[in-house]
Amino acid sequence: MTQKIDDRILSRVQKPTRYIGNEWNSIHKDPEKVDVRFAFCFPDIYEVGMSHLGMKILYHMLNDREDVYCERVFAPWVDMEQKMREYNIPLFALESGDTITDFDFLGFTLQYEMSYTNIVNMLDLAKIPLLSTDRKEGQPFICAGGPCAYNPEPLADIIDFFIMGEGEEVLNEIMDLYIDWKKSKESRIAFLDSVSQIEGVYVPRFYNVKYNHDGTIHKIAGVEEKYPAKIKKRIIKKLEHAYFPDKIIVPFMEIVHDRIMLEVFRGCTRGCRFCQAGMVYRPVRERSPEKLLEIAQALQKASGYEEISLASLSTSDYSALEKLTRELIEMTEKEKINLSLPSLRVDSFSLELMEKVQKVRKSGLTFAPEAGTQKMRDVINKGVTEEDLIRSVTLAFEGGWDNVKLYFMIGLPTETLEDVAGIADLAYKVVDAYFSVSKEKRSGRLAVTVSTSSFVPKAFTPFQWHPQDTIEQLREKQKYLQSKIKNKHIKYNWHDPELSFLEAVFARGDRKLSKVLIEAHKRGCKFDGWSEHFDFEKWMQAFEACGIDPKFYTSRNRKYNEVLPWDHIDVGVTKKFLIREAQKAFSGETTPHCRQECTGCGATIFGGGVCIE
Amino acid sequence: MSKMRLKYSKEDPVKYISHLDLLRTFNRAIKRAGLPIAYSQGFNPHPLISFGLPLSVGVTSETEYMDIELQTAVAPQVVIEQLNKVLPQGIKILAAMELGNKKDKLGSAIVWADYRVEVDLKIRLDINLAEHLENLLKSNELIINKEGKKGVKQVDILPQIHSLNIEEQKEKTVVFTMRLSAGSLSNLKPEMVLQAMEKYIEGFEVDFAKIHRVRLLNKDHRNIAKI
Missing domain, CATH: 3.30.70.580 (Pseudouridine synthase I, catalytic domain, N-terminal subdomain)
Incomplete structure (x- = not known):
């Protein structure tokens, strides 16, 4: 047990539990007896980072190796950071309390663009040079993976190497290579050179980017032949046999997703055209219900958790959902714990299932029609109709639910004000559906919450060439929608368009943005995803100081033949497919999902999952 | 059951x-x-x-x-x-x-609690702390400011202190033992006692206090459970 942080500090910050570690199932090792000290870094606070499934898997996987000691590092909240800077305490790992300044690796997971300044800040707190090329022998290697790594370029000057795709196999390969390299006493650059030869690893400093006069990219190529022209993402072919921990850390404090998360499958068969996850995680690979039940039982026993949830992109598309839920219900009833089913799609929503699971708690139901009109839903290939939604909510209202959340996006390609008004129309129809149910059957007081996020075009989606609405256009649409919603049962929430704008800059940005990130950090930007800390003015000053126009990345209609900053990354899904999908979108044509028909997206190249079933 | x-x-x-x-x-x-x-x-x-x-x-x-x-x-x-x-x-x-x-x-059942409080002082005391403590406990009242939900209140904590002693004192560190009211009816936190000392004893300024609860007692000053 360690506690190297002084009581004087811990007793004077909010929620000191964030910094004490020592939770049940956390792993403690003798640092003298390992070859590799790995800091798994999550660029947000403890409660957010501890909810991340990928960290749970990779933490235990790395620690199952005797030669590696993997510890967790989170971004300290601003009060703690202030104390750390005041007392000159470098960023430390939760398990040992040791500073991470001379660890072997810092591995960041990139879950959302708005955490990038926290990465820079964490490096600064760890007293590690911010630029890859400034790091010296003996300093840690900074690596990164996760969904945002598919466009690694904005972080290219900062991160030493990126890992594309799923980490279970490739991380072990990297650890083995590192241990050999360490024994060889070769140079830092020699390690980067050899790690670049592992499939799925991208070392940005070995690639040159040449630009055209208009600022677009002319060419991205390796500085030598040996560096792969395309970096192909890694996947676990058979999820059934993939590593999954038999225990998870049980936090003392409440975290965002405070429950056992069962990863039912990876990927998504749907092809919503705005959704990056739906494209980059292809192909869909499932675990068997037997395996899932086995995992659920082991984790429940090892953690004592009082709730299990099914975590996947579109859980209700699981091919053995009925069998799995039946068995899980049986198990959770016996153990007196709860089962929760998130992200159910409107079209396959099964009320009976929900009834069984939520016997008592009729908490809010969430639906994501994403767009207000059928025209728009066809554009984005969201295979959901108004009838689907109304049928589902009517059943829910008859079953006693009275709290419905509806998620939409505004600013989608081809959207008109009419489509925006369609969101309000749909909400009103949901209200009508409630009052169409007889008084005896419906319960309580109806509450419909409409939330709109703003469309952010992402890399590796059919909309990756499309401009984003300007901040002014988005704000206008929000105001318009607000004016259309005048009903005491409907509440309207919207996202800050300035944040969506910045997200769009980094989602499709190039490596010139690394210096903007560092400049923004110098100006105090951090926790940008937290509204109380987001400072748009500072960001705009940072862009100006670097001589970069952020609108170059958001407002331009990119041509299909333009070299995109992420063109050297291969996620399986081909550009040809994405162009075809974009063209279909603009003619309002839908595309069937993987189980109905293979539309040749390119993911078959991995030879796994739904592609070979 | x-x-x-x-x-x-x-x-x-x-x-x-x-x-x-x-x-x-x-x-x-x-x-x-x-x-x-x-x-x-x-x-x-x-x-x-x-x-x-x-x-x-x-x-x-x-x-x-x-x-x-x-x-x-x-x-x-x-x-x-x-x-x-x-x-x-x-x-x-x-x-x-x-x-x-x-x-x-x-x-x-809980009426009293014993605490051991290790205090690091900001400055070394050159007074007889024990004497000052004794006088403090002999006074008619010990008024401190207590922050509650409805703002700051003045409270007399003297009736809630059963005993207050110095166990150890060297350099800038003083270890106190205290028996204070505890439980749902009346509860006094050791920090409040330190606050009173800061108010009434000149030069007594707490840098940091490490608080340890030693035992919980019933109204007869006996352990609340025979374990």
């Missing part, structure tokens, strides 16, 4: 978890241990666990109590062993006893 009283300790660094976190921790540990915990009736059954007096965040203790109800009788020694195997470091079951049909509730 079998009722059982457990005595446990809460040490560094678990002392930083809140009472709610502690409750969650015990709920989950009991599940991990596979003990046949009983559940409340009703729509949202919860495990039958009740605590004595919540411990403030940052305070360690060697004598905390909780009562649990089991569906079937399990030997106290087994409960201790099973739970200690699955409790995080810093929380330890020290003793257990069956309660039988006794209906005494933990919360209402």
Whole structure:
């Protein structure tokens, strides 16, 4: 047990539990007896980072190796950071309390663009040079993976190497290579050179980017032949046999997703055209219900958790959902714990299932029609109709639910004000559906919450060439929608368009943005995803100081033949497919999902999952 | 049904978890241990666990109590062993006893608590602290400002102090032992006593105080459980 942080500090910050570690199932090792000290870094606070499934898997996987000691590092909240800077305490790992300044690796997971300044800040707190090329022998290697790594370029000057795709196999390969390299006493650059030869690893400093006069990219190529022209993402072919921990850390404090998360499958068969996850995680690979039940039982026993949830992109598309839920219900009833089913799609929503699971708690139901009109839903290939939604909510209202959340996006390609008004129309129809149910059957007081996020075009989606609405256009649409919603049962929430704008800059940005990130950090930007800390003015000053126009990345209609900053990354899904999908979108044509028909997206190249079933 | 009283300790660094976190921790540990915990009736059954007096965040203790109800009788020694195997470091079951049909509730039995408070002073005292303390306790009242939900209130804490002694004093460190009112009717935190000392004793300025709860007592100044 360690506690190297002084009581004087811990007793004077909010929620000191964030910094004490020592939770049940956390792993403690003798640092003298390992070859590799790995800091798994999550660029947000403890409660957010501890909810991340990928960290749970990779933490235990790395620690199952005797030669590696993997510890967790989170971004300290601003009060703690202030104390750390005041007392000159470098960023430390939760398990040992040791500073991470001379660890072997810092591995960041990139879950959302708005955490990038926290990465820079964490490096600064760890007293590690911010630029890859400034790091010296003996300093840690900074690596990164996760969904945002598919466009690694904005972080290219900062991160030493990126890992594309799923980490279970490739991380072990990297650890083995590192241990050999360490024994060889070769140079830092020699390690980067050899790690670049592992499939799925991208070392940005070995690639040159040449630009055209208009600022677009002319060419991205390796500085030598040996560096792969395309970096192909890694996947676990058979999820059934993939590593999954038999225990998870049980936090003392409440975290965002405070429950056992069962990863039912990876990927998504749907092809919503705005959704990056739906494209980059292809192909869909499932675990068997037997395996899932086995995992659920082991984790429940090892953690004592009082709730299990099914975590996947579109859980209700699981091919053995009925069998799995039946068995899980049986198990959770016996153990007196709860089962929760998130992200159910409107079209396959099964009320009976929900009834069984939520016997008592009729908490809010969430639906994501994403767009207000059928025209728009066809554009984005969201295979959901108004009838689907109304049928589902009517059943829910008859079953006693009275709290419905509806998620939409505004600013989608081809959207008109009419489509925006369609969101309000749909909400009103949901209200009508409630009052169409007889008084005896419906319960309580109806509450419909409409939330709109703003469309952010992402890399590796059919909309990756499309401009984003300007901040002014988005704000206008929000105001318009607000004016259309005048009903005491409907509440309207919207996202800050300035944040969506910045997200769009980094989602499709190039490596010139690394210096903007560092400049923004110098100006105090951090926790940008937290509204109380987001400072748009500072960001705009940072862009100006670097001589970069952020609108170059958001407002331009990119041509299909333009070299995109992420063109050297291969996620399986081909550009040809994405162009075809974009063209279909603009003619309002839908595309069937993987189980109905293979539309040749390119993911078959991995030879796994739904592609070979 | 079998009722059982457990005595446990809460040490560094678990002392930083809140009472709610502690409750969650015990709920989950009991599940991990596979003990046949009983559940409340009703729509949202919860495990039958009740605590004595919540411990403030940052305070360690060697004598905390909780009562649990089991569906079937399990030997106290087994409960201790099973739970200690699955409790995080810093929380330890020290003793257990069956309660039988006794209906005494933990919360209402607690009237006094003993604390050991190690204080680091900002500046070294060149006065006779013991003498000052004695005078302080002989005075008519000890008024401090207490922040409550409705703003700052002035309270006389003197009646809530049973005893206050210096155990050790060297350089800038003073160790106090204090017996203070505790429980749901009247509760005095050691920090308040330190606040009074800062107000009434010149030069007494607390840099940092390490607080440890030694024992919980009933109205007769006896340990609230025979374990």
